[in-house]
Amino acid sequence: MKIIESNFYNEALRFIRYGCEMGWHERNAGNISLRLLKEEVDSVSEDFAFEREWVSISYPVPEMANEFIFTTATGSYFIDIQNCAETKFCICQISGDGGSYRVVWGGTKPTSELCGHLMSLGQLRKRSANRAVYHCHPANTVALTYVLPKDDKSFSEALWESETECAFVFSEGVGLVPFFVPGSLDLAIATSEKIQKYNAVIWSFHGVFASGETIGSAFGLAHAIEKAAEIKIKVLSTGLPVLNTISTEEQKKTANTYGYKLNEFKD
Ligand code: 2HA
Numbered sequence: 001m002k003i004i005e006s007n008f009y010n011e012a013l014r015f016i017r018y019g020c021e022m023g024w025h026e027r028n029a030g031n032i033s034l035r036l037l038k039e040e041v042d043s044v045s046e047d048f049a050f051e052r053e054w055v056s057i058s059y060p061v062p063e064m065a066n067e068f069i070f071t072t073a074t075g076s077y078f079i080d081i082q083n084c085a086e087t088k089f090c091i092c093q094i095s096g097d098g099g100s101y102r103v104v105w106g107g108t109k110p111t112s113e114l115c116g117h118l119m120s121l122g123q124l125r126k127r128s129a130n131r132a133v134y135h136c137h138p139a140n141t142v143a144l145t146y147v148l149p150k151d152d153k154s155f156s157e158a159l160w161e162s163e164t165e166c167a168f169v170f171s172e173g174v175g176l177v178p179f180f181v182p183g184s185l186d187l188a189i190a191t192s193e194k195i196q197k198y199n200a201v202i203w204s205f206h207g208v209f210a211s212g213e214t215i216g217s218a219f220g221l222a223h224a225i226e227k228a229a230e231i232k233i234k235v236l237s238t239g240l241p242v243l244n245t246i247s248t249e250e251q252k253k254t255a256n257t258y259g260y261k262l263n264e265f266k267d
Pocket residue numbers: 028029030031075111112113135182183
């Protein structure tokens with residue numbers, strides 16, 4: 001099968017289009033990644049070419065050795081993804097020692113955030129079935145990083161109390177990292193530390209880095225976070241006293257009802 005006929009490719013195209021409709025992808029904003037399953041690799045490997053150079057990865061990822069990663073190409077404008085779409089994605093093969101990659105299909109160079117994606121996908125596979133990451137720049141979540149204290153607890157609690165279903169959609173909470181230069185190794189390291197505990201990490205002044213079992217579920221998590229952030233921003237923007245909220249007891253009860261346990265942060 002051709003890659004452009006595969007489910008994973010078409011799912012990525014669809015969700016990127018939804019992300020654009022949400023206003024999350026200005027200019028070249030956003031990137032995604034998916035660790036391909038063996039059956040996915042086998043189904044499209046006729047499209048691979050193994051002629052391009054190996055490129056070293058600034059932080060080796062032994063957990064990802066020999067894996068194939070479907071990702072977006074650097075500089076891709078998501079808003080224009082349909083135009084020559086096959087040049088806006090690429091598939092990278094990771095070397096046997098996890099120290100380098102080569103592009104075996106698609107655009108010439110993977111996303112500038114490749115290192116963060118690889119390190120985080122490596123952590124995720126140790127503790128979950130999550131093998132997809134969706135990164136976007138949603139305005140309300142970013143706005144919250146200017147006004148809330150910079151810690152996981154403050155963000156998790158602010159989002160849980162802003163929309164009832166957050167208590168089970170991300171019962172573990174969300175991680176928060178401070179400012180880092182986009183595409184930097186420091187950002188990749190900080191993110192991969194937080195992703196050991198949380199399925200989503202908020203990048204201060206920048207965006208959301210959400211994971212899931214599929215691109216669709218990673219997108220869904222980013223969407224739930226952004227919706228709750230939008231409600232929180234609207235509530236704060238009224239300037240009115242907050243008379244009502246979803247109490248911690250109500251959040252716990254919601255999580256428990258759906259088979260989850262709300263993370264309890266220590267003060
Ligand atoms: O790829 O969003 O974080 C552009 C970005 C970098």
